[in-house]
Amino acid sequence: MGKYILKRTLNSLITVVIVFVSVFMLLRLMPLSGYFPQEMLKETDEATRMSYLRNQGLLDHPVVQLGRFVANLFQGDLGRSLTVYPKVPISTLLAEKIPITAAFGFSSMLLGIVLGLSLGLLMVRFKDRWGDRLGTGYILIVRAIPNLIYLFFIQVWVSLWLDLPMVFDKDIPSSWILPVICLALGSIAWYALWLRRFMVDEENRDYVKFALVKGLPKKQVWKRHVFKNAIIPLVIYLPSDLLFIISGSLVIESLYSIPGTGGLLTTAIKSQDNNLVQVIVLMYAILSVIGVFLGDLLVAAVDPRIKLTEEA
Amino acid sequence: MENMQNTKSSRTLNPLKFRAAVFDNMLSEDTGYSNYSYWRSTIRTFFKNKAVLALVILISLIIIMSFVYPLVSPVDPNKVSLFPLEWNNRPNSEHWFGTDTLGRDIWTRAWYGVRNSFLLALCIAISDVGIGMIVGAIWGYNKKLDPIMIEIYNVITNIPSTVYLVLLAYIMNTSYLTLFISMASRGWIVEARFFRNRILSIRDSEYNVASRCLGTPMRRIATKNIIPHIISLIIMEAALCIPYSIGSEVFLGFVGVGLPVDAITLGNIVNQGRASFTLHPYQMLLPTIILCIITVAFYVIGNKFADASDPRNHV
Secondary structure, three states: HHOOOOOOOHHHHHHHHHHHHHHHHHHEEEEEEHHHHHHHHOOHHHHHHHHHHHHHOOOOOHHHHHHHHHHHOOOOOEEEEEOOOOOOOOHHHHHHHHHHHHHHHHHHHHHHHHHHHHHHHHHHHHHOHHHHHHHHHHHHHHHHOOHHHHHHHHHHHHHHHHHHOOOOOOOOOHHHHHHHHHHHHHHHHHHHHHHHHHHHHHHOOOHHHHHHHHHHOOOHHHHHHHHHHHHHHHHHHHHHHHHHHOOHHHHHHOOOOOOOOOEEEEEEEOOOHHHHHHHHHHHHHHHHHHHHHHHHHHHHHOOOOOOOOOOO | HHHHHHHHHHHHHOOOOOOOOOOOOHHHOOOOOOOHHHHHHHHHHHHHOHHHHHHHHHHHHHHHHHHHHHHOOOOOOOOOOHHHHHHOOOOOOOOOOOOOOOOOOOHHHHHHHHHHHHHHHHHHHHHHHHHHHHHHHHHHHHHHHHHHHHHHHHHHHHHOOOHHHHHHHOOOOOOOHHHHHHHHHHHHHHHHHHHHHHHHHOEEEEOHHHHHHHHHHHHHHHHHHHHHHHHHHHHHHHHHHHHHHHHHHHHHHHHOOOOOOOOOOHHHHHHHHOOOOOOHHHHHHHHHHHHHHHHHHHHHHHHHHHHHHHHHHHO
């Protein structure tokens, strides 16, 4: 077990390093003029811009820059934002934005699990009847139509219909309702879809037929055997989902003007804020390998048939 | 006891009704033959659902229309009107779905958009599924590749595709090609992993192990047992790839890293319509409806085809 964890950690570390170094080097391929907004390009002359870049250390060889970043990282310094929030330390920036996004993400994740599993159970309970058709229709809409479109109509129409605020304001509690529901729509569909599929698979297994033939009450078979076995393939994604609630949703945060992390990465890439991009990419890569690892550990903990070995 | 006697007597056949057949050497050598063809059954099961049939017809009509209309229509989708009176026209007899903020005809633009978006999505689907299938097949048959392929998978899925997109946009100008490369850059490895898992499970499934034990030549196993499975998976994955690609195009347009605004795609038209939605809601109507029909239709077709291609669902 200890050996397994050590090997996994080493493997994950390699992945993180490759991801980080390749993104770091790719970012250094961008043109130098990209570090300045349009108006600044007009106002300043070449010499000022070069001296600014030299001060920021952006003219050094990429490998030197990488070494400096890593050295600073071990002292807990993530660097400062270049263009999106000029000169603001990235750690302050993240500390400001992550709690907001995490609050939305966590509440919508809870909502998604509760409603998604209930919808999935409802669909299995009324398989091939109205409950199932209703759920299938919902899943179809959420998964097939680009989310931007239905999220936009929810923002415009549902907010009018229910008289809810159209933009987020952290002093108005009711402005939390729509974004949280919108964030949960996708995960509700996901949980319902897979729970239904796995439960239908499980329901046709021999051991279920045997349990019913033996005379166990149907309710008990479903609760103790079918549901438990069907939920295991879903559990593996739980840690990743939990860790990635801090990444937020770009579409929802920009529709409702939530000052979270959702659009941060894309904005940073677009305005060539390399310092910010590399920190966010590093953070997401670490979270992603940790999430996968914890998912495997969790499955091994809940499913006695699965043992973590070096083979796996 | 009496009961048993009864059943016993009823089992002896009535000679008036039945007669023993004469032994026929030809008939005794006759072997069983089932008229089962995998593809015929798949297609029959697929079209048995009338809703699916209707969707297939509808989507074919839309796609044919989107290719034929630009060829026959004299209206230029990029023709900007200089007269403010022709801007933001509500739907009328001349402009069936109105005009947009620059006086361009929405009906015409919608069909050009469907054509361009569909072609882009189709290219992405072909590249993702094509490369993914080949890599997946090699991966599935060579267990030694596992560590390196998993590493490649982890690295590629962890690099945000916006990074490639913005970088490519600097190297060459934003165009359909840059969008295609950046969208296709990660899809193939996801598909490869999917195909690898499926090929592995098909290869090691009991009926194939049995075939191998019975001495079936590899060529026959490949053509009869493995390829039909893979082809149905390819069609299903390609169909599901299309709504996904159209969705990403809409998303990238929303973020502002997609195609330049003068490119006519469904993503751009919908995003432009969204911007003027509060004042002129009709501008978003037609493009959004067509986009939803296309994505829903391909999603349903992909899933129903997956069901139909499973021999267990064949009657």
